[in-house]
Amino acid sequence: MTTAALGRLLILCALLVSAAGAVSGFASGANGLRWTRRLAYAFGAFMLLATLVMERALLTHDFSVSYVAHVGSRQVPVWVTIVSLWSSLEGSILFWGLVLGLFIAAATRFASRANDESMPYAIGTWLACGSFFSFLIAGPANPFQTVSPVPLDGPGPNPLLQNHVLMVAHPPMLYLGYVGMTISFGFAVAALLRGHLGPALLRAIRNSLMLSWIFLSIAIMLGGWWAYEVLGWGGYWAWDPVENASLLPWLTATAALHSIVVVQRRGVLKGWTATLVLGSFLLTILGTFMTRSGVFNSVHSFTQSAIGPTILVFLAAVLIGSVTLLALRIDALENEGRIDAPVSREGTFLVNNLLLVLLTFTVLIGTVFPLVVEAVNGKQMSVGRPYFDSMVVPAGIALLFLLGVGPALPWGAATREQIRRALLPPLGGAFVLAAIGIAFGVRNAWTILTLACGGYALQVTAVQLARLRRSRRGAGAHVIHLGVVIAMIAIAVSSTMRVQSEVVLQTNQTAAISGYQVTFLGSEERSEPHRASTVARVRVTKDGRDVTTLEPRMNHYEMMREPIGTPDVYSTLAGDLYVSVASIEQNRAGLLLIVTPLVSWIWIAVLLMAMGGVIAVVPWPLTRPLAPLGATLSPQAGRGEIATEGLATR
Amino acid sequence: MKPNLSATDVMRRRTRRFVMLALAVAALAFLAIAAGGINDNLVYYWTPTDLRAAGNKAYGATIRLGGMVKAGSIRHATAGTTGVEFDVKDAGAVVHVKSSGVPPQMFRDGIGVVVEGTMTRGGSFESHRLMVSHNNEYKAPKPGHPVDQKEMTKYIEEAR
Numbered sequence: 001m002t003t004a005a006l007g008r009l010l011i012l013c014a015l016l017v018s019a020a021g022a023v024s025g026f027a028s029g030a031n032g033l034r035w036t037r038r039l040a041y042a043f044g045a046f047m048l049l050a051t052l053v054m055e056r057a058l059l060t061h062d063f064s065v066s067y068v069a070h071v072g073s074r075q076v077p078v079w080v081t082i083v084s085l086w087s088s089l090e091g092s093i094l095f096w097g098l099v100l101g102l103f104i105a106a107a108t109r110f111a112s113r114a115n116d117e118s119m120p121y122a123i124g125t126w127l128a129c130g131s132f133f134s135f136l137i138a139g140p141a142n143p144f145q146t147v148s149p150v151p152l153d154g155p156g157p158n159p160l161l162q163n164h165v166l167m168v169a170h171p172p173m174l175y176l177g178y179v180g181m182t183i184s185f186g187f188a189v190a191a192l193l194r195g196h197l198g199p200a201l202l203r204a205i206r207n208s209l210m211l212s213w214i215f216l217s218i219a220i221m222l223g224g225w226w227a228y229e230v231l232g233w234g235g236y237w238a239w240d241p242v243e244n245a246s247l248l249p250w251l252t253a254t255a256a257l258h259s260i261v262v263v264q265r266r267g268v269l270k271g272w273t274a275t276l277v278l279g280s281f282l283l284t285i286l287g288t289f290m291t292r293s294g295v296f297n298s299v300h301s302f303t304q305s306a307i308g309p310t311i312l313v314f315l316a317a318v319l320i321g322s323v324t325l326l327a328l329r330i331d332a333l334e335n336e337g338r339i340d341a342p343v344s345r346e347g348t349f350l351v352n353n354l355l356l357v358l359l360t361f362t363v364l365i366g367t368v369f370p371l372v373v374e375a376v377n378g379k380q381m382s383v384g385r386p387y388f389d390s391m392v393v394p395a396g397i398a399l400l401f402l403l404g405v406g407p408a409l410p411w412g413a414a415t416r417e418q419i420r421r422a423l424l425p426p427l428g429g430a431f432v433l434a435a436i437g438i439a440f441g442v443r444n445a446w447t448i449l450t451l452a453c454g455g456y457a458l459q460v461t462a463v464q465l466a467r468l469r470r471s472r473r474g475a476g477a478h479v480i481h482l483g484v485v486i487a488m489i490a491i492a493v494s495s496t497m498r499v500q501s502e503v504v505l506q507t508n509q510t511a512a513i514s515g516y517q518v519t520f521l522g523s524e525e526r527s528e529p530h531r532a533s534t535v536a537r538v539r540v541t542k543d544g545r546d547v548t549t550l551e552p553r554m555n556h557y558e559m560m561r562e563p564i565g566t567p568d569v570y571s572t573l574a575g576d577l578y579v580s581v582a583s584i585e586q587n588r589a590g591l592l593l594i595v596t597p598l599v600s601w602i603w604i605a606v607l608l609m610a611m612g613g614v615i616a617v618v619p620w621p622l623t624r625p626l627a628p629l630g631a632t633l634s635p636q637a638g639r640g641e642i643a644t645e646g647l648a649t650r
Numbered sequence: 651m652k653p654n655l656s657a658t659d660v661m662r663r664r665t666r667r668f669v670m671l672a673l674a675v676a677a678l679a680f681l682a683i684a685a686g687g688i689n690d691n692l693v694y695y696w697t698p699t700d701l702r703a704a705g706n707k708a709y710g711a712t713i714r715l716g717g718m719v720k721a722g723s724i725r726h727a728t729a730g731t732t733g734v735e736f737d738v739k740d741a742g743a744v745v746h747v748k749s750s751g752v753p754p755q756m757f758r759d760g761i762g763v764v765v766e767g768t769m770t771r772g773g774s775f776e777s778h779r780l781m782v783s784h785n786n787e788y789k790a791p792k793p794g795h796p797v798d799q800k801e802m803t804k805y806i807e808e809a810r
Contacts, residue, residue, distance in 0.1 A: 358680060365684050380695035384712055387691035391684065502732045502751050554755060563755060582752035590732070590752030 004065045007053045007144030011137050014046035014097070018130035025124020033116065036123045040108040043130050047101030051085070054094060054143060058084055064150045067091050067143035073156030076530045080162050086171040087157035089292060089307065090143035095172070096288075097133045099179040104130060107183045107208065114200035121190035129182050132314050140306035159557035162530065163566060166226040173219035174246060178284040180212025181249060184256075185281035188274045192325050195332030197263070197270045205277060206260045207617045213253045214613035220246050221606035232565045232580040234500065234594040236602070239388040244367040245287030248360055252280040255356035261477075262349045265411060267336030271326070272353070274333060278322045283360075285315045290367070341413035348406030355395050355402070362391045397450055400488050403481055404430075404457030407464055429459030433489075442497065450492035457485045476616025483609030490601035498596040507587040514595040516577055517541045521549075523584045532556045534563070536581050536589045540570060552581045552591070567592075571600050693766070699742035701769065708769040715767075715775055720744060721759040738763060738775075746774040756782050 001009075021039030024032045057065045058081050061074055071084045071091065086092040104126045111119060137143070156162070187205045191197040223243060224236035237243060256276035262269045293308030339346050366383045373379055408422045433455025434448050442448055464478045503511040505520035512518070521537040535553040539546070550568040557564070567580030575597035582590035693712045694700075701708050701715060715738055723737035734753045737744050747765050757763070757780070767777030 361680070362684060366688060369688055382693045382695070382714075383688050384691035384693045387687045390691075391687055504732060504752060565755070581755075583755040583757075592752070 002064060002146060003053060003057045003062050004144045004146040007050055007057075007065070008138070008142070010046050010050040010053060011097075011134055011142075011144065014043055014050065014101070015131055015134035015138055017042040017046065018127040018134055021127035022124050022131055025120045025122075025127060029120045030117060033120050036120055036127075037108050040104050040123050040127060043127060043134075044101035044105030047097045047134075050137075050144075051094060051098040054091065055082065055085060058082070061154075063152070063154055064147050065143070066145035066147050067094075069147045069151050069154050071157045072154040073530075074153050076156045076162065079168065080157065080530070083168045084157045086175070090137075090141045092171065092175070093133065093141040093292070093307075094137055094143050096175055096179060097130075097137055099172075099175050100126075100130055100133055100182060103179055103183055107186075111204055112200050114198075115187075115204055118187065118190035118194055118196075118201050121193045122186040125186035125189045126182060129185075136307065136310060140310045156530065156557075159531070159555070159564060162557070163555060163564060164226060164230045166222055166229060170219060170222040170226055173215050173222055177212045177214075177216030177219050177246075178249070178287065180208060180215060181253070181281045181284045183208040184212065184277050188277040189325065191270075191333065192274055192329040195329060197274070197333050199264070202260060202263060205273075206257065209253055209256055209260075209277065209280070210613050210617045213250065213257060214610045214617075216246065216250045216253065217606055217613070218610050220250060221603055225603055228578075228599070229569065230566060232567045232592070234498070234567070234578045234580065234592065234596065236599070239363075239366070239383075239385050241367050242291050244363050245290045248287060248363055248367075249280045249283040251356050251360045251363070252276050252283060255353045255360075256280060258349050258352050258356075262339075262346050266339060266346055268339055268346075270333035270335055271330040274330070275326055276353075276357075278326065282315070282319055282322060283364075285311065285318060289315055343409065343419060344414060345406055345409045345411045348402045348409060352399065352402050352406065355399050359392060359395050359399075362395070363388065366391075393446055396488065397446070397453055400450065400453040400457060400485065403484060404453060404460045407478070407481070408460045426456045426459040426463075430456040433458065437493075442493065444496040447492045447496045450488060454485050454489045457481065461485065476612045476614070479612030479615055480609045481612075483605045483607075483612060485605075486608065487602055487605035490598040490605060494596045494599040494602070497598075498594060500592070500594045502582070502590070502592050504588065504590045511591070511593065513577075513593045515542055516547070516593075516595065518577075518579065518591070518593055520589050520591070523586065523589065530557070534584050536584050536591070538568075538579055538589075538591070540577060550577075550579045552579045554581060554584055573600055574598070576600065697740045697743075698738055698745045699740055701745055701775075702743040709771060710768060712766070712768060713775075714764055715745060715747070715777075716762070716764040717745075719757070719759055719761050719763055724757075724759065734780075735774075738765065745769075747777055748774050749777040749780045751778065751780065753780055754782050 017039045021036055021043060024039065025036045028036070054065070054067065056062075057068050058072055059078075061068065061072055063069045063072060067088070067090050071088045072081065076084075084091065086095045104123070107126070108119070108123055111122070115122075184205050187201060187208065191201055191205070220243075223246060227238070227243075228234070228236040253276075256273055259269045259273045259276060263273055289308065289311045293311060339350070341347065366387050370380075370382050373381060404426060405423065408426060410418060410422065414422075430452040434452040437448060437451040442451065461478050461481050464474070465482070468475050468478070499514050501511070501513050503518075505511060505518075507520060507522050510517050510519040517540070519539040519541070521539055523534055523536050526533045526535055533553045533555050535551045538550045538552065540548050540550060548570050550570060552568040553566050554563040555566055565581050567578055569579075570577040575595060576599050578592075578594040578596065580592045580594075582592060584590075691712075693714055695714050695716065696704070696708075698715065698717050701713065717738040717740040720737035720739045723735075725735045727733040727735075732752045733748070733750045734757070735746070735748050738747050739745075747767075749765060749767075761782050764781045765775065765777035766779040766781075767775055769775050
């Protein structure tokens with residue numbers, strides 16, 4: 001049997017077991033749970049095997065497999081060959097299938113026994129998604145077609161992906177984040193179908209959602225970092241549709257993670273939480289459609305491949321299914337409590353949710369609007385950056401403000417005196433940080449406002465973190481908040497305080513920017529097996545002392561007519577010096593010089609957020625729940641029931 | 651309808667109605683702001699022919715103009731400054747472009763370009779951003795066919 005045929009066979013098996021599992025999950029319920037579980041494991045196993053077959057074909061340069069013929073090359077290094085799996089459409093859908101298979105198997109294996117009654121529906125939902133993706137791999141996006149005659153060599157993956165090592169990590173993180181939303185989606189569907197969202201199931205939704213949130217946060221950061229390190233315009237975010245696609249589910253997932261806390265603590269917002277989880281999943285499918293169908297190249301070209309319409313049909317089916325399910329079943333999720341005071345922690349959670357949903361719509365409208373216009377009257381346009389900036393900046397600062405106020409306020413009704421004592425002291429932090437900013441030359445009003453809200457939030461978060469010695473509850477959340485505050489300050493400062501200049505330098509000529517002296521030393525040619533580079537050597541000095549030598553370059557790839565410029569960056573915690581080349585000749589270089597303060601802190605902050613997320617999901621043995629007042633804890637309930645902490649009142 | 655509503659039930663219904671109304675007003679206000687924001691910040695993808703056809707409407711709007719660099723039209727700025735002037739043409743029209751900044755390596759006669767900027771009443775297109783066709787997948791338009799502007803812009807942006 002040829003490799004391609006073996007791959008096709010494995011995918012067909014995956015399609016078969018996932019369809020069978022979806023049917024058995026919904027049709028036979030708890031009676032068939034054992035078999036539904038086995039089918040879930042089988043789906044994971046077939047996806048794993050199919051991916052291994054593909055990786056083997058890539059590594060052995062088996063060009064009889066269509067995907068290998070499409071992206072493989074004998075010239076590229078081994079690491080490029082391995083990551084070629086996600087360098088192009090068909091392979092990335094296969095990789096999606098692999099991640100989905102492994103996630104479903106893991107969720108089936110590790111879900112708490114307390115959720116057994118929900119599991120048939122959850123697994124059924126996951127495997128229904130699994131059968132869609134197996135169908136996609138088996139049909140419209142088949143990477144296992146047989147090529148004849150077999151080519152001797154292939155073109156290699158898109159040079160842009162070979163151009164930087166960050167591209168190894170960004171797509172897998174994005175898929176882990178996207179696909180993880182399927183798991184929380186399945187749990188939420190189960191909750192709606194059964195009309196019951198108890199602590200154990202809530203815990204399952206929260207943990208699976210938090211895991212995808214962690215991966216998605218890292219993915220968004222890596223995407224921005226990659227754009228910064230590779231694309232050469234010195235920015236990390238451009239409100240590009242592809243970037244927006246990854247941000248949208250992140251926003252709704254963030255909202256859901258907050259509303260889950262309100263469900264845990266006050267017993268309200270169950271239906272709303274389910275809506276947000278369903279919405280997050282829908283946005284991942286929308287994102288896949290937007291990035292994978294080529295619809296943004298032209299509304300009319302996306303039908304040229306069968307993948308766009310297929311995903312669109314799936315998106316429509318999930319949307320109709322979700323809306324119907326919510327309409328019929330949302331009232332079945334009984335709220336047990338109510339919110340009695342607007343100025344309270346839960347009050348800020350409500351406003352937080354409102355703002356995050358508003359942000360989601362803002363970005364969604366700006367992203368989809370050009371598509372609608374082009375579909376209606378054929379005019380081509382895009383929505384400019386100022387729209388996004390002017391809408392998102394105020395909402396972002398309002399969220400930062402809430403991030404400070406919320407954790408400072410107590411749960412439930414509080415007296416005026418309590419509120420005053422909670423909210424006044426952090427004003428000190430706000431003044432200090434704003435003053436530091438102004439002393440360093442910040443003049444932009446939005447940035448000063450961000451610094452003030454950030455300073456307030458920093459003081460609140462620091463106090464909360466210091467209290468953790470008494471109770472570890474919420475440790476993860478506070479670490480995440482710390483990361484968010486740092487990220488927002490860094491984003492505000494780096495985007496308003498950057499200095500940029502374009503210069504043409506002769507050999508040994510010097511230009512100055514923000515205290516750096518930049519000297520063009522000359523250019524040289526270098527060659528590697530898969531590319532040739534023209535490198536501009538640039539010496540950087542500060543106050544007469546050598547700092548570093550940067551080497552921005554033009555990379556020429558064999559399969560591309562035109563070279564790709566790659567910038568070089570000198571990073572410090574205070575700021576980056578970014579040098580990218582517009583043109584290099586023997587003794588003359590056109591350089592773009594950019595000095596951006598604090599930009600490294602964005603990457604650090606997101607790692608901190610991810611760390612906080614990990615702290616929040618891992619069941620640390622030290623994290624003893626508060627004694628659940630009035631909650632009945634059955635002895636057989638097991639670990640999953642820790643979530644009863646949510647019922648404890650203050 | 652239940653005959654005997656308690657006072658709290660009535661209160662709850664009133665609050666609920668009030669909250670719904672407030673949310674609806676907020677949603678409408680948001681939509682109005684968003685629509686205005688989008689309308690003010692649209693970037694049009696035009697060819698020189700589109701630009702000429704728009705007449706007076708072209709002034710002031712942010713436009714991505716795509717076409718080919720007319721042979722022999724490139725004038726580099728004097729030494730010490732950056733910037734370049736050239737003509738962008740398609741099958742039907744020619745537009746004079748003044749671009750600030752260092753032109754990219756591959757910039758030359760006859761290459762496909764997209765410039766972003768605004769049309770001035772002085773008769774030239776002032777651009778702050780110059781992108782050249784950068785992708786092996788992009789095929790130059792056949793004579794007599796307009797450049798598929800958006801397609802090219804996309805290729806350029808992806809490879810930027």
